[in-house]
Amino acid sequence: MIKSLIYSLSIRTKLLLLLTGFSFFISLVLGANAVLNDKRIVEELTDNFLSSYIKSNENILTSYIVDNNKWELFKILRNLSENKFIESAYVVDKNGKLIVSSNPRLKEFKYDKNMNRYDIKSFDHIIGSVLVKKDTKYINGLILDYIKNTVFAFAVIFLFSLAVAFLISERILERIRFAKKNLKLISNKEWDSLEKPTFAEKDELTEILNALYKMSKELQVYIEEINNLKKFYSEILFQLENIVIVCDKDGNIVFNNKDLNVDKISKIFVEEKDLQNINETLKKENSKILETKLNIKDKNIWAIINAAVYKDRCIFTISDISEIKALQEQYNLAQRLSTVGDIGASLAHELKNMLLPLNLYLEDINSLDKEDIENTKSILKKMNKLIKSFLNFAKPPTEYTGEPVNVSELLNEILFIMTPAFQRKKIVLDKYIQKDLYLPINQTAFEILAINLIKNAVEASFERSKICIILRKDKKQNAVEFSVKDYGSGISPEVRNKIFEPFFSTKQEGTGLGLSTVYRIVYENNGDILVDTGKYGTTFTVRFYLEDSNENIYNRRPDRSFKILGKVN
Amino acid sequence: MVKKFFIFIFLAVVFIGISNAKTIIFGITNVTVKDDYYTISQWAKYLEKKTGYKIKLKITKTYDEMQYFIENKSVDIAYICGATYVFLKNDNVNVKLLAVPYFRGKPQYYSYIIVPKNSKAKSFLDLEGKRFAFSDPKSNSGSIAPSYYLYKKGFFYKNFFKEIIYTYSHAESIEAVAYGFVDGAAVDSLVFENMKRINPDIISKVKVIQKLGPFPTTPIVVNDTISKTEANKLREAFFNMKNDKEGKIILSRLGVDYFGSAEGLDYLVIEHMIDTLKRVNRIFKKND
Numbered sequence: 001m002i003k004s005l006i007y008s009l010s011i012r013t014k015l016l017l018l019l020t021g022f023s024f025f026i027s028l029v030l031g032a033n034a035v036l037n038d039k040r041i042v043e044e045l046t047d048n049f050l051s052s053y054i055k056s057n058e059n060i061l062t063s064y065i066v067d068n069n070k071w072e073l074f075k076i077l078r079n080l081s082e083n084k085f086i087e088s089a090y091v092v093d094k095n096g097k098l099i100v101s102s103n104p105r106l107k108e109f110k111y112d113k114n115m116n117r118y119d120i121k122s123f124d125h126i127i128g129s130v131l132v133k134k135d136t137k138y139i140n141g142l143i144l145d146y147i148k149n150t151v152f153a154f155a156v157i158f159l160f161s162l163a164v165a166f167l168i169s170e171r172i173l174e175r176i177r178f179a180k181k182n183l184k185l186i187s188n189k190e191w192d193s194l195e196k197p198t199f200a201e202k203d204e205l206t207e208i209l210n211a212l213y214k215m216s217k218e219l220q221v222y223i224e225e226i227n228n229l230k231k232f233y234s235e236i237l238f239q240l241e242n243i244v245i246v247c248d249k250d251g252n253i254v255f256n257n258k259d260l261n262v263d264k265i266s267k268i269f270v271e272e273k274d275l276q277n278i279n280e281t282l283k284k285e286n287s288k289i290l291e292t293k294l295n296i297k298d299k300n301i302w303a304i305i306n307a308a309v310y311k312d313r314c315i316f317t318i319s320d321i322s323e324i325k326a327l328q329e330q331y332n333l334a335q336r337l338s339t340v341g342d343i344g345a346s347l348a349h350e351l352k353n354m355l356l357p358l359n360l361y362l363e364d365i366n367s368l369d370k371e372d373i374e375n376t377k378s379i380l381k382k383m384n385k386l387i388k389s390f391l392n393f394a395k396p397p398t399e400y401t402g403e404p405v406n407v408s409e410l411l412n413e414i415l416f417i418m419t420p421a422f423q424r425k426k427i428v429l430d431k432y433i434q435k436d437l438y439l440p441i442n443q444t445a446f447e448i449l450a451i452n453l454i455k456n457a458v459e460a461s462f463e464r465s466k467i468c469i470i471l472r473k474d475k476k477q478n479a480v481e482f483s484v485k486d487y488g489s490g491i492s493p494e495v496r497n498k499i500f501e502p503f504f505s506t507k508q509e510g511t512g513l514g515l516s517t518v519y520r521i522v523y524e525n526n527g528d529i530l531v532d533t534g535k536y537g538t539t540f541t542v543r544f545y546l547e548d549s550n551e552n553i554y555n556r557r558p559d560r561s562f563k564i565l566g567k568v569n
Numbered sequence: 570m571v572k573k574f575f576i577f578i579f580l581a582v583v584f585i586g587i588s589n590a591k592t593i594i595f596g597i598t599n600v601t602v603k604d605d606y607y608t609i610s611q612w613a614k615y616l617e618k619k620t621g622y623k624i625k626l627k628i629t630k631t632y633d634e635m636q637y638f639i640e641n642k643s644v645d646i647a648y649i650c651g652a653t654y655v656f657l658k659n660d661n662v663n664v665k666l667l668a669v670p671y672f673r674g675k676p677q678y679y680s681y682i683i684v685p686k687n688s689k690a691k692s693f694l695d696l697e698g699k700r701f702a703f704s705d706p707k708s709n710s711g712s713i714a715p716s717y718y719l720y721k722k723g724f725f726y727k728n729f730f731k732e733i734i735y736t737y738s739h740a741e742s743i744e745a746v747a748y749g750f751v752d753g754a755a756v757d758s759l760v761f762e763n764m765k766r767i768n769p770d771i772i773s774k775v776k777v778i779q780k781l782g783p784f785p786t787t788p789i790v791v792n793d794t795i796s797k798t799e800a801n802k803l804r805e806a807f808f809n810m811k812n813d814k815e816g817k818i819i820l821s822r823l824g825v826d827y828f829g830s831a832e833g834l835d836y837l838v839i840e841h842m843i844d845t846l847k848r849v850n851r852i853f854k855k856n857d
Binding site for chain 2: 078
C-alpha cells in the first residue's frame with residue numbers, strides 16, 4: 001500500500017519529501033537533544049551556583065546563625081532569592097526550626113523534599129542549614145523559551161530546506177522535461193529540431209542529457225545509413241530474378257518482390273501436400289528446399305523453393321526452373337535416343353557377328369551335317385538369348401505396383417534358389433539379412449538386380465572362397481542397403497569404367513546386359529550403387545532410399561552419380 | 570655650584586614637607602552613611618585638597634566601635650551621633666564639637682517611626698507586640714529616642730516588641746521595613762530624606778507614622794589629638810563645602826544642606842534620655 005503510494009508520487013514530491021523529511025528529522029533529533037541537554041545544564045548550573053554561593057558565605061553564615069543575627073541572614077537569603085530561578089530560601093537551625101526566611105510574610109514553614117539543602121558546619125557539627133526552593137516554573141519557562149526558539153529556528157531551517165528542495169527539484173524537472181522533449185523529437189524522427197543541452201549544472205543528469213544528445217546525433221547518422229542500406233538492398237531485392245516472399249507464422253504474405261497479388265502463401269502452391277511437407281520440416285529444421293509446381297501470376301511453373309525460418313518470419317526464395325525443366329526433358333529424350341542408337345548399333349553388331357557363321361552354314365543347306373545343324377541351333381539359341389536379354393533390358397517389368405515388397409524374404413528366397421550355384425564352386429555364403437525390410441520397388445526388378453549381382457559374384461569367386469551378402473537398414477540415411485562381396489581378383493582398372501555399359505562383358509557367355517540392367521533398375525528407383533574393387537575382391541553396394549525422391553536429389557546428394565572406387569587393399 | 574646646592578635644599582625641604590604632612594584620621598560609622606564609600610572617599614579627598622592634610626578614613630559598623638576608637642585616640646575627627654557625643658562626654662573624653670549638619674536651615678533632625686506602606690499601624694504605640702528594627706543601640710534617632718518615648722508612655726522597649734532587630738544602619742532599617750522583615754523601625758530623618766532621593770523605590774514601600782524630636786543633629790567632633798590650628802583649618806573646610814561645586818555635590822549626596830557651627834547647640838535633651846534609659850535598664854535588669 002505504502003510502496004504503491006510512494007511509486008505513484010512525482011519526482012518533485014519525492015525530492016521534496018526526502019529533503020524536507022531529512023532536515024525535519026535532523027532538526028527533531030538535534031532539537032530534542034538540545035532541549036534535554038539544556039535542561040540538564042540549567043539544573044547543573046543552578047545547583048553549582050547555589051553550592052558555591054553557600055560555600056563562599058559559609059563563615060559569615062556560621063557567625064550569623066550563632067549570633068542569631070536574623071537581619072544579616074535575611075539579607076543573605078534576600079540576595080539569594082533575587083535570582084530568578086530561586087523561589088524562596090530559608091535558614092533553619094540544627095533541629096530544622098526556621099530561623100529566617102527570604103519571605104518575611106511566610107506564616108508557616110514546611111520542609112519540602114525538593115528543596116536544595118546545604119548544611120552549615122562548624123568544626124564538623126551541623127549548626128544549621130540553608131534550604132533553597134528553586135523556581136521550577138521559571139526554570140521550565142526558560143527551557144520553554146529555548147524550545148520555542150529552537151522550534152522557530154527549525155521552522156526556519158525547514159522552510160529553507162523546503163525552498164532549496166523546491167529549487168533543486170525544479171532544476172531537475174526542467175532537465176527531465178528537456179530530455180522528454182528531445183526523446184519525443186527522436187521518436188518523431190525530427191532530428192534537426194533536437195536541442196543541445198545548455199544547463200549550468202555539471203552533475204550526472206546534465207552528463208546524461210549531453211550523452212543523450214550525442215547519442216541521438218550518432219543515431220541520426222546511423223539511421224540514415226541504415227535507410228540508405230535498406231534502399232540499396234530493397235532495390236537489389238526488387239531487381240532479383242528470384243521471387244522472394246516473406247510470410248508471418250500464419251502464412252500471410254507480408255512482403256514480395258514481384259508485385260504478386262496474393263495474400264496467403266498457400267495460394268501459390270499447386271499441390272497442397274508440398275506446403276504441408278515444408279511446414280513439417282520447418283518444425284524440426286531451419287530450412288527446406290523443394291522442387292515443386294507453383295502458381296505464380298495465374299501461371300503454373302516448375303520451381304525450386306527454399307523455405308527458411310528467420311525469427312517469427314518465413315522467407316521463401318523461389319527460382320523458376322520451368323525452362324531448365326523443359327531443357328532437361330529435351331536432353332533426356334536426346335540421351336535416350338542416343339542410347340537406343342548405341343544399343344541398336346551394338347545389338348546389330350552382335351547379331352551381325354552371329355549371322356555371319358549362320359549365313360555360311362545356310363549357304364548350302366543340303367551339305368549340313370549333324371554337327372553343323374547343332375552349331376546352327378546353338379547360334380540361334382545364342383541369338384534368342386541375346387534378343388531376350390535385350391528385351392529384358394529395353395522394357396524390364398519395373399513398374400511399381402504400389403505395394404512395398406518385403407525384400408528380406410525375397411532375398412532369402414533368391415539365395416535358396418541359387419544354392420546349387422554356390423555348391424558347384426563350394427562357395428561359403430556369409431549372409432546378414434535384417435528381417436522385414438520393405439522397399440517401394442517392383443518385385444521382379446529387385447529379383448533381377450539381386451540375381452545379377454549374386455551371379456556375378458559367384459562367377460568372380462574362386463572355388464572354396466566366400467561371398468558376403470548383407471541386407472540392412474541404414475537408419476542414418478533412412479535407406480535399405482544391399483551389398484554383395486566376393487573374394488575374387490577384382491575388376492581390372494582398364495574395364496572398371498565400362499562395367500555398366502550395355503553389351504560390355506568380359507565373359508565369353510555374357511551378353512553384357514546384366515550390370516547395365518542393374519544400373520537402370522537402381523537409376524529408376526532413385527538409388528545409389530557403389531562399387532569397391534581391388535585385387536582381393538569386389539563389393540557391390542546398392543542403396544534404396546525410403547524418403548521422397550525429390551528430396552534426395554537436392555538435399556542428400558547434389559551430384560548423383562555411380563561411384564566406382566578403386567581401392568587397393 | 571652654590572645655585573645647585575640651594576635647589577637641592579629647596580627640593581629636599583619640599584619633599585620632606587610633603588611626606589611629613591599631618592595625617593588626620595576621620596572616623597565614620599556605617600549607621601549614617603550606609604555603604605556610600607564613594608561619597609565618603611570623595612569627601613576625604615575634598616578635605617585633603619582644602620586643608621593640605623592627609624585624610625585617612627576609619628569606618629566602623631557601630632557607634633560603640635567608633636566611641637572606642639575616639640577614646641583610644643585612634644581617630645582625630647569623627648562624624649557621630651549626638652548620643653555617642655553624650656556618651657563620650659559622660660566618659661570624660663576630651664572631644665569638642667567641630668561642625669554640625671544643617672537641614673532646612675536648622676541643626677535639627679527627627680526620629681521617624683516608619684511602617685510598611687500597607688501597615689494598619691497609625692502610631693508608634695500600635696506596634697506593640699510586633700517585630701521592630703533599631704539601627705544602633707547608641708543611635709539617638711534609631712534607638713534611644715524611641716525607647717525613651719515608650720518609657721514616657723509607660724512601656725519598657727524590650728518588652729513592648731515581640732522582637733527587636735538591630736540593623737546597625739538607618740538605611741537598612743528602612744529596607745527591613747520595606748521588605749516586610751520587620752513591622753516597623755525608627756530611623757534618622759536626615760537618612761530617610763536622603764533616601765527619598767537616592768532610592769525612592771524603597772521609600773515608596775514605607776510610610777512615616779510618627780516623628781519623634783526634634784533633636785540636635787549628628788555632630789562632627791574633634792579629638793584632643795588635633796591642635797587648635799588644625800581644628801580651625803578643618804572646620805573652615807567643612808563650613809566652606811557649601812561654597813564650591815565639589816563640596817555641594819558631596820553635601821547633597823550626604824543629604825545635608827551644609828555644615829555649620831555647633832555653637833549654642835545643646836545635647837542635654839539626649840543626655841537626659843540616655844540617663845533615664847540607663848536607670849530603666851538597670852531596674853529591668855534587676856527585675857529579670
